[in-house]
Amino acid sequence: MRTTIILKTASNYLLPVLLVFSVFILLRGHYLPGGGFVGGLIASIAFILHSFANGLEKTKELLIVHPGFLLPVGLAISFMAGLAPVIFFDMPFMTGLWSHDTVAILGSVGSALFFDIGVYLVVNGVTLTIIFTISESA
Amino acid sequence: MRQTDLLSMLTAILTGFIFSILLVFVGRFFKGKLSILASIVPLGLFLYFFQFITPIANDEIITRSFEWIPSFGVDLGFKLDGLSLLFSLMITGIGFLVFAYTSSYLKGHEYLDRFYGYLSAFMGAMLGLVLSDNMITLFVFWELTSISSFFLIGFNNTNPASRKSAMTALGITGIGGLLLLASALLLNNITGTYSISEMLSMSEAIRGNEFYAVAVFLLFGAAFTKSAQFPFHFWLPGAMKAPTPVSTYLHSATMVKAGIYLLMRFTPVLGGENIWNYTLIIVGGITMLYSAIHTLFRTDLKGILAYSTISALGILVFLIGLGTEEAFLAAAVFIIVHALYKATLFLVTGIIDHQTHTRDITRLAGLNKIMLPVGIAGILAAISSAGIPPTIGFIGKELTYEATYHSDTIIIISMIAIVLTKILLLYAGFVAGIKPFTGKLPDEHQEVKAPDPIMWIPPVLLATLGLVFGIAPFLVEGALIKPVVTALGGNASEIHLALWHGFNTIFILSLITIGVGTALYFLLKPSEKLVAAAARYNAISPENILNLINKGFVQFSSFWTNFFQNGYLRNYISIIILFLVVIVGYIMIGNTRFVIDYNSLSKITVYEITTTLILIAGIFYTVFTESRLAAVAAMGVVGLSICLIFVFYSAPDLAMTQFSIDTLTVILFVLVLYKLPKYLKLSDYKTRVRDGVLSSIFGLIITVLALEVLSEPVSKQVGEFYAANSYVEAHGKNVVNVILVDFRGADTLIEISVLSIAAVGVFGLMKLRLKMRDRKRYADVSLDKENKEQ
Amino acid sequence: MEILLALMVGILYGTGIYMMLRRSMVKLIIGIILLGNGANLLIFLLGRITKGAPPIIPGDSKVFLEAFADPVPQALILTAIVISFGLQSFAIVLVKRAHTVVRTDDLDEMNATDEDS
Numbered sequence A: 001m002r003t004t005i006i007l008k009t010a011s012n013y014l015l016p017v018l019l020v021f022s023v024f025i026l027l028r029g030h031y032l033p034g035g036g037f038v039g040g041l042i043a044s045i046a047f048i049l050h051s052f053a054n055g056l057e058k059t060k061e062l063l064i065v066h067p068g069f070l071l072p073v074g075l076a077i078s079f080m081a082g083l084a085p086v087i088f089f090d091m092p093f094m095t096g097l098w099s100h101d102t103v104a105i106l107g108s109v110g111s112a113l114f115f116d117i118g119v120y121l122v123v124n125g126v127t128l129t130i131i132f133t134i135s136e137s138a
Numbered sequence B: 001m002r003q004t005d006l007l008s009m010l011t012a013i014l015t016g017f018i019f020s021i022l023l024v025f026v027g028r029f030f031k032g033k034l035s036i037l038a039s040i041v042p043l044g045l046f047l048y049f050f051q052f053i054t055p056i057a058n059d060e061i062i063t064r065s066f067e068w069i070p071s072f073g074v075d076l077g078f079k080l081d082g083l084s085l086l087f088s089l090m091i092t093g094i095g096f097l098v099f100a101y102t103s104s105y106l107k108g109h110e111y112l113d114r115f116y117g118y119l120s121a122f123m124g125a126m127l128g129l130v131l132s133d134n135m136i137t138l139f140v141f142w143e144l145t146s147i148s149s150f151f152l153i154g155f156n157n158t159n160p161a162s163r164k165s166a167m168t169a170l171g172i173t174g175i176g177g178l179l180l181l182a183s184a185l186l187l188n189n190i191t192g193t194y195s196i197s198e199m200l201s202m203s204e205a206i207r208g209n210e211f212y213a214v215a216v217f218l219l220f221g222a223a224f225t226k227s228a229q230f231p232f233h234f235w236l237p238g239a240m241k242a243p244t245p246v247s248t249y250l251h252s253a254t255m256v257k258a259g260i261y262l263l264m265r266f267t268p269v270l271g272g273e274n275i276w277n278y279t280l281i282i283v284g285g286i287t288m289l290y291s292a293i294h295t296l297f298r299t300d301l302k303g304i305l306a307y308s309t310i311s312a313l314g315i316l317v318f319l320i321g322l323g324t325e326e327a328f329l330a331a332a333v334f335i336i337v338h339a340l341y342k343a344t345l346f347l348v349t350g351i352i353d354h355q356t357h358t359r360d361i362t363r364l365a366g367l368n369k370i371m372l373p374v375g376i377a378g379i380l381a382a383i384s385s386a387g388i389p390p391t392i393g394f395i396g397k398e399l400t401y402e403a404t405y406h407s408d409t410i411i412i413i414s415m416i417a418i419v420l421t422k423i424l425l426l427y428a429g430f431v432a433g434i435k436p437f438t439g440k441l442p443d444e445h446q447e448v449k450a451p452d453p454i455m456w457i458p459p460v461l462l463a464t465l466g467l468v469f470g471i472a473p474f475l476v477e478g479a480l481i482k483p484v485v486t487a488l489g490g491n492a493s494e495i496h497l498a499l500w501h502g503f504n505t506i507f508i509l510s511l512i513t514i515g516v517g518t519a520l521y522f523l524l525k526p527s528e529k530l531v532a533a534a535a536r537y538n539a540i541s542p543e544n545i546l547n548l549i550n551k552g553f554v555q556f557s558s559f560w561t562n563f564f565q566n567g568y569l570r571n572y573i574s575i576i577i578l579f580l581v582v583i584v585g586y587i588m589i590g591n592t593r594f595v596i597d598y599n600s601l602s603k604i605t606v607y608e609i610t611t612t613l614i615l616i617a618g619i620f621y622t623v624f625t626e627s628r629l630a631a632v633a634a635m636g637v638v639g640l641s642i643c644l645i646f647v648f649y650s651a652p653d654l655a656m657t658q659f660s661i662d663t664l665t666v667i668l669f670v671l672v673l674y675k676l677p678k679y680l681k682l683s684d685y686k687t688r689v690r691d692g693v694l695s696s697i698f699g700l701i702i703t704v705l706a707l708e709v710l711s712e713p714v715s716k717q718v719g720e721f722y723a724a725n726s727y728v729e730a731h732g733k734n735v736v737n738v739i740l741v742d743f744r745g746a747d748t749l750i751e752i753s754v755l756s757i758a759a760v761g762v763f764g765l766m767k768l769r770l771k772m773r774d775r776k777r778y779a780d781v782s783l784d785k786e787n788k789e790q
Numbered sequence C: 001m002e003i004l005l006a007l008m009v010g011i012l013y014g015t016g017i018y019m020m021l022r023r024s025m026v027k028l029i030i031g032i033i034l035l036g037n038g039a040n041l042l043i044f045l046l047g048r049i050t051k052g053a054p055p056i057i058p059g060d061s062k063v064f065l066e067a068f069a070d071p072v073p074q075a076l077i078l079t080a081i082v083i084s085f086g087l088q089s090f091a092i093v094l095v096k097r098a099h100t101v102v103r104t105d106d107l108d109e110m111n112a113t114d115e116d117s
Helices: A005-028 A036-054 A056-063 A067-089 A111-137 B003-031 B033-050 B053-057 B082-105 B112-131 B135-153 B160-191 B196-201 B203-208 B212-226 B235-241 B244-253 B257-270 B274-295 B301-322 B325-356 B372-386 B392-406 B411-433 B453-471 B474-487 B505-523 B528-540 B542-564 B569-591 B606-624 B628-648 B652-673 B685-710 B717-730 B735-743 B745-767 B772-789 C002-020 C025-046 C071-102
Strands: A098-103 A107-110 B062-069 B074-080
Touching (some): A005 A036, A005 A111, A036 A111, A036 B652, A056 A111, A107 A111, A111 B652, A111 B735, A111 C071, B003 B074, B003 B112, B033 B112, B053 B082, B053 B474, B074 B082, B074 B112, B082 B112, B082 B325, B082 B453, B112 B135, B112 B244, B112 B257, B135 B235, B135 B257, B160 B196, B160 B235, B203 B212, B203 B257, B212 B257, B235 B301, B244 B301, B257 B301, B257 B474, B274 B301, B301 B325, B301 B392, B325 B372, B325 B392, B325 B411, B325 B453, B325 B474, B372 B411, B569 B685, B606 B628, B606 C002, B606 C025, B628 B652, B628 C025, B652 C071, B685 C002, B717 B735, B735 B745, C025 C071
Antiparallel strands (some): A098 A107
C-alpha cells in the first residue's frame, strides 16, 4: 500500500497517543461518557491506522500475538469479574464489589472496572481480527 | 410392596426392548438353527406373569410406581389387575408360540434376527401399554406399538405394496396416538393427574365436566384407529402384507386389541354415560356387520381373516358399549375366544401359504391328506369361531347373545345385527378353517410336503386350549374372567360359566345361527366373481376417500412449499414485509388517531434541520447511486448524521460509539470493495417500482407507528430506578455505562461473547480453505456457466 | 423535531427494505445496515428525546437533580451498534466468500436449496 511520508510519520506518534486516549476513555467510563466499548473501538482504530501507514506486517509485529487471542483473555477477565463475588464472598453472580478507599482519577475501584477492561479487550480483539482477516485476504 | 417386585415388573416390560437391542449385536446367533431359542424370552415372561394369577384372582391389585418426570406428573406407574393380566398373558403366551413358529416359518431368512428384534420390541411396547397406569406412559407405549408394528408390517421392505400398507397403518394409528395424547392432556386438565387409578376416584367430576364429551371422543379416536373400527378399519386388511406370524400376533391378541383394552380400561372412569354407550354401540355395530359382510367377497385366506378380525373387534366394542355386567363378561370371554381361534386360523393359513405357496381359497382343498394335525387345528378353530359346543366359542357366543338380549336399548336392531354378524363369522371361520382341509386334493398340490412340527404344534395347542376351556370353563373362570369383570367395575361374584344354559330364546338363536351359517357355507362358494362384485364399490370405500384426501393434501403442500420456499431471498423478504404491512396496516386503519401534542415536542433548530436534510440526502444517494464507492461514502455520511443526532439529544456515549463504528464500517467496506461484485442492474423497471411501493408503504407504517407511540404517555420507571441507584449502589455516575457493566452486566457478557463468535466466524470463513469436493463442484458449475455465456 | 425524526426512521426502514429486495448482494448488505440504523433511531426516538441533559450524574451530587435523558434506550442502542458491526462484517465476508465460490452476484442464482446446485 502506498502511503505518504506524513501519514507514516504521524501514525508512529498517533498510535501511542490514541492508545493512551482509549485507556483514558475506558477508565473514565464510569463517571463520564466513555467505557469499554468505545475505548476498545478507539484502540482498534489506532492499530488500523498504524497498519495503513506501515503495512499490516509491521502492526502485527508490534502486537506480538494475533488479536484473536484478546478474545478469550477479555472474556475470561469479564467472566472472572462476575464470578469473583461468587467465589470469594458467596454472593450472587455479577454482584458489584467495591474497595472502600477511592483512588485518584478513577474514583472507587470495583469489579465493574475489571469487567469493563474485559469488554475493552474483547471489542478491540474482535474489531482487529475482523479487519486484519479481511485485509489479509482481500 | 416389595422392592424386588418393583424392579422385576420394570424388567419384565423392558425385556422385550433389551432383547431387541441385544439382537443388534448377537443377531447372527439367532439367525441360524438356534433361532428357536429366541422364544425363551416370551416364554419366560409368560411364566412370570402366570405367577400373578393367584393373587389377582384373590382380588389383589398390584401397583408399582417409579418417578420419571415428577415435575410434569409423569411417572412410570404400573398396575396389574385382572384386565392387564389377561392381556399380558395373551401377549406373552401367543408371543411365545409366534416366536417359535417364526423360527420355522422364516427359516434361513436373511433378516430373521431383525424380525425377532422388531417382534420383541413390539412385545415390550404392548406389555408396557397394558401395564401402564399413567396416561403419558400409556401414550408413549401406544406410540411404540405403532412404530414397531410399522416395521413388522413393512418387513418385506422390497415390496412397494408392503411399504405402502405399513405407511397407512402407521399414519392411521399415529393419528390415533395424537388423539390419545390430547385426551390425556384434557383429562389431566380436568383431574390434575395423569394416573388412571386416581382418575378413577374422580370419575364423577370428569363426567360432570363440560369437556367430558371432548375427552371421550378423543379417546374414541385413539381406540377406533387402533382397533380398526369403521371408518378407520382399512389399514388392517392392508397390514396383511406382513409375514403371517406378524398378522397372527398383531391381529389376534395384541395390536388391534390395544384399542379394546383402552376402552375397557376407561370404562370405569368415563363409561356409563349415554354418549359413551351409544357411540360404542353404533360404531361397533356398524363395524361388525360391515366387515362381516365383506368376508363374503374375499378369496384370499388372509383377507377373510382380516375382515373377520375387524368384525370381532366390532363385536367387542359393541359389547363394551352395552355397558352391562353381562356384556363385560361376554367381552372378557370373547377376547379369549377370539385370541385362541384367530391366532390358530392365522397360523394355519401361514402353514398353508408356506407349503402350497397360495392363499387363494378357491384353489385349496383336501390338504388334510398332507397335513392332518394342521387340519385338526383348523377345524377346531373353525368350530370355536362358529360357536358350536363344546368349545369355549360356544360359551362366548351364548354370553354375547344374552348380553344383547338383556340390554335395555334397541334390542331388536342389536339382536338382528349381532346374529347376522355371527352367522357371517361362522361362514368365514368355516371357509378359513375347514374348506382347505376337506374335499378332493387338487392336482397342483399333490407334491406339497408336510410342515415342520415346530410350525404345526402352536396352532394345535391353541385350538386344543379352545376345546379344553369349553369343556372345563372353570379353568379360566376364576383365574381370568372374574378379575376382568371386576376391573371393569362389575360384580363378579355371581358369575358362573357353563356350556349348558338351558333351553331358552338364546339357545334357539344359537341353533338358528349355526344352521343358517352352515347352510351359507355349503351354498355360497367363494369365487372371483364375488370379489369383482365387491370391487365395484371401491370408489366410495373409506380407504379410497382417505387416499384422495391424502393425495390432495400432498399436492397442496407441494404447491404451498414451492410458492413460499422458492429459494429467492427477495421473495421471502417481500412476503414477510407484505404480511406485516397488511396486518399492521389493517389494525392501524381503525385505531390511528393522529393526535400529536405539539407542545410536548422539542423545538426545531436550524442545525437540526440541516442535519436531517444531510441525512435524507445521504440515504437517497446511497440507494440510487450507480457506484459502490459512492454508496459506501454516502453511508458514512448517514452514520455521521445519526451520530450528530445522538449528540443533539443527550447521548454522548452513543455518539462516540456510532462515530467509531461508522469509521470502521467504511474502512471495512473499502477494504473489501474491490473484491466484492460490481453493482448490477438486475431488476427491471417494473420490479423496482413494485418494490419501491412496498417499501415506501412499509416506511410510512413505521413512521405512523412511531408517531402513535409518541402520543402515548411514556413510563420511565426503569430508567429512573437505574438513575437513582447508579451512584448509591454501583458507585458510578455515567448511568449508561453503569447499566452496561453493572446492572445488566450479564447481558453484556453474553454480548461480547456473541461478538467474539462473529469474529471467529469471519476468521473461519476467510482463512479456512474450501474442501476439495466443493472446489471441484463449483469449478464445474462456473465452467458450465462460462460455456453457456459463450 | 420528533415528527421529523419519525419521518427519518420511516425513510431508513423503507430504503433499507428496498435495498434488501435488490438482487445484488452488496445492496443487500447496505440494506441491512440502513435498516439497523433505522431501528436504532426508532428505539432512541421512542425512549423520548431530551436536549442537553445526558444521563450522567453531575459532579458533586449523588442523584439527578434535574430532568435527564432516559439511559435505558441508550444502553440498548449502544450494544446494538456494536453488535451490528459484528453482523455487518460477518455478512460482508459471507457475501465475499459466496462470490468467490459461486461466482455470481445475483442472489436469484443462489436459489437452489439442495446440495447439488
